[in-house]
Amino acid sequence: MHRIAAGIFWCNALAMLAIGLAFVTADRFFPFHGDVIQMAWSGLELPFQTLYLGMMRTEGAGYLATALALAILLLIPFRQNARWATWAIVSIGIVEHLPTFLATLHVARTTAASPPWIATGLLMVSLVCGLILALQKSDSNS
Template sequence: MFADHSLRKRAAGLSYGITAIVSLVLGGIYAVKQSFMPYHADALSMGWGEVEAANQVLISALMTVAGGGWFTVGVVILVLLVFPFRSDRRWALYALPAVILLFYLPNLWATLSVLQNTPGNPPWQGNAIACLSAVVGFALYHKPLKGRT
């Protein structure tokens, strides 16, 4: 019984940890990118050089904010894993999937909107996988909240 408990906790932690690492990488890419992504060009049917200067500034700013969001969610997931999850704090078992879903569900919705309404083909699958990782991690390892822990 104990080995199964430990294995399920490790599998949940791995699921969350992979999402954290991917979030950090995406955050870094989006925060430092000097132009938009190829699927952005497809969505607008124009290259970066064709975009007006004021719109370039706006798009760059939005990409920096998105990068900051991805980076932040990656850091939050790692902090929750290293401290309260590792210490088996029950609230962290709920906070981890909540943080992931609160960030990645709107991203999934946005990418699906771009997919449906533009010629662009954004990587919506990554957002879906992140949401799935939250559900899988929670299903693998959660405890009912009882009392204060």
């Protein structure tokens, strides 16, 4: 169970790494951003492009920092079966995902855009599944 939980947590960390890199390296907003404001990237004036990229890089940096935190927790205390590390991994992951989930869900409900709220929600659910599996492992060894 511990290995399955670790796999789930690693998948989450890698997804966060990918999301973070996508946001940090983007040179324009994503298609769903344009759908929300009903404007193409080329139609935005430079100050608005700068603002969007700044916000995207901030979001990306948060995901990269969270991916790094999860990796450190997984490599050291989680591997040593420290029960607190499981709670830390799940808490840190949800703290990163939840605002994004709520924002993208709101956008999906109030506009014609299709932001990735389902993927973010599934990542949160996977963290909870990992928590349940890891705690079952811990409880069965007690």
